[in-house]
Amino acid sequence: MPEAGNAAREAILRRIRKANAEADAGAIAYAEIERGYQQAAELNATMLVELFMERLREYDAQVHEAETTNVTEMFANVLTANGMKGALVAQGFPRQWLPKGFAWNAEASADTSAMNRAAGAVVVCEVAIAHTGSIVVKGSRRLTLLPDRLLCVVREEQIVETVPEAFARLEASAKDALTLISGPSATADIEMTRIRGVHGPRFLDVVIVRS
């Protein structure tokens, strides 16, 4: 088997080299590739947050604003409003933001089965993109997938305007597991009617913490 694999590898690479020699494909260096698309923000900080919230609302996420001084209170309100008595908490989530009186369980303590049964999950993000209403989460892949409710905390300074800015910020995490979440799951496979929440959380709450 390994030998066959190597034979295919060598054959494919050989064919590629031959093909490129024959086709006389014009060569541009990677650094010469023109990138005339927008790469920097054009909106100010206030407009950024406004745009981000607008995009979140467009796909029916619940948006809450809090200050660093009252995050805990906001959390308590959101959970109560959703009828939740607790949730699974992502590794690395700032514990000081979790209100008392709720059952918080660490992500690491739950197996897949438990996650599947959990009422909800609480996570932080790496960066958020206003233009597309996206939240980028590092790790916590099952946690942000199995429970039906997802609560994500986004700090104002984590919001960028464009996708390129987000990728610039994520460069250091390029080899980590990253999930870009832009709304609840959806399908339009049946008669092009858009249905929300196929697999993955059907309910998304975003708490924006203003500095």
Added chain:
Amino acid sequence: MRISLFITCYNDTLFPETGKSVVRLLERLGHEVEFRFEQTCCGQMHYNTGYQVEAMPLLRRFVDIFKDAEVICVPSSSCVGMMRDHYAKMAEASGDAELVQAVNALLPRIYELSELLVKKLGVENVGAYYPHRVTYHASCHSLRSLHLGDLPLRLLRNVRGLELVKLEGVEQCCGFGGTFAVKNGDVSAAMLADKLRCVEDTRAEVCTAVDNSCLMHILGGLHRQRAGVKTVHLAEILALTEEESVR
């Protein structure tokens, strides 16, 4: 200006009125028109159908015949599209450096009719009179090869007495596609049906375009349906003045 007319093989044979109208129009605007008898075909049909070898001699003929023409007018956007999209590449592939040079020198002097009028001659009102309800179909080459934009519409809007009606799905292909109409006749017919429906919905008497190829296909369908709508090339509308209409 001395304007050399490339009538196109199919206009010459099937739609001479379009050619006559171009001549009448340009002369009315004070220009001299010449016609070089050696011209036959630009090679589009062969080239597009895969007979690229057979199209090369036609390119050479065209270049040879027109290389010293000051300005060339072509009342067919698909033929101009053929030249702009493919002639330079064909010449390069032939390895003939002189031909490449000749083609590159010639291309900027070639104009589709509405381009010639608006861009080269700077005129949008040609003094035409055409008291009919007209809708305009944008042929694919005029849209996507020549990027004519609204040039034909600007010319039509300045025709006295003409009631211009917007065509729904104006940018949808009519289904002609050259040999496509014959090689995939069923699909061509389905596409034509959609176009006919849009034309008929405008309640126009006339459907116009800058290509007789589309119009031949559309008229063929309209007439088969006895729809009572006719097709007229843009040139033939622009050529008519009040005096001529009365006559």
Added chain:
Amino acid sequence: MSIRVGNAADAPPFPQAAPALLDDAQLRKNVRHATDVITRKRALVVGEQKDWQALRSSASAIKAHTLRYLDDYLVQFEKACTAAGGRVHWAADADEANRIIVGLVRQYGGREVIKVKTMTSDEIGLNKALEAEGIHPHETDLADMIIQLGKDQPSHIVVPALHKNRQQVREIFMRTMGLKELGDRPEDLTAAARQYLREKFLRVKIGVSGANFLIAETGGVCVVESEGNGRMCLTLPDVLITVAGIEKVIPRFRDLEVFLQLLPRSATGERMNPYNSLWTGVKLGEGPQEFHVVLLDNGRTGILADAEGRQTLHCIRCGACLNTCPVYRQTGGHAYGSIYAGPIGAILTPQLFDMEHAESLPYASSLCGACYEVCPVKINIPEVLIHLRGRAVRERQSDASEEAVAMKTMAQIFADRRSFEAAQRLGRLGQWPFVRDGWIRRLPGMLGNWTAVRDLQPLPKQTFRSWWREREHKREKERRDA
């Protein structure tokens, strides 16, 4: 080496397949509705993106650059992915890819796998290969599930079941899921799918996926999806096998910033699709602990060798060309006889086969150019179609065919003035048997396809050039007389 593109080698030519589909009123309504919806949505989100053209240019340049150095980038990807705990396999053709994947599944003792949507697996016929070995593949994409359970064929790249309406889906689900009751609203059907699949996601240990992008720099893989089934299959199983065409590789992590802006807008008319998963190799304690990538050639290196055709490999499988194509809009995907349908299918399918099959596909187009306008990676599809028509004529067609003879005759007619004018006269004379009441309603041979649907005006009595000649004679005479 044996190239396979689904069942395309055995499919009827396009002109033969099209008529029956044109007669299917339900299909035509569904296709028209689906393509209308997506093109409208796409137009909105593209219209608001001021740097759309700049993004297209960059994407096209990145792809062209990558193809030029494809060997280096694939080796770089292999190294980085392996260093991160993944295993990379190479498959020259469909059979080899299937052998590798089946071998892996057996190695792990699996009798079933859960699959995320991957056209590449349809291309190689993976499901059939798995079933032949007693391994059952569960499609988990809603549309692919509908197709699989309904024993059907996909008809679109992004919305494979668009030819099915809700009643048809309900019937399939009730029958195959053993449901006594089921509403026919899309919400009911989706809920049924959610429940049916959840059990499988939690239980099945081996997942199979495709990849939208392979990142050479990091060895990472990116999967773009909407439903969440992708994330389920990429995250929950113990083993993940990802099969991807060699053209899926992009140079660097940051290049995703270009493609992730182009793909969702082009494919589903959204600014961003719900879920994008990006992972590298294996991470202890999270995600599959065994990860394999199968790199597939299956004819791609052949396309690379064709200077005019290689731009086909830029394709990021968005489906925008299908949605905008006036031909696809009439027939739907099945007419193309290949999982790759529409404009991209018309150039990709025959090229994978090196023109040995599917030669009718490059002609399944009126060359309107709408596809090129919307292609996010700037594949000049009309140019490639014409190029492939040239190859079909030179490599596959007989010189004695009706068409070849007609074309050669026309070339001679256009060769000089005398022949042309003689042919014009001959045409005028020869048409009279066909003219009735001033119109031609029936023509013989190939031209009969014209008159099957359209009338034709007879050739006018006088050609333009003979009018001009007459006018010049008259003017010359007037000048002499004056």
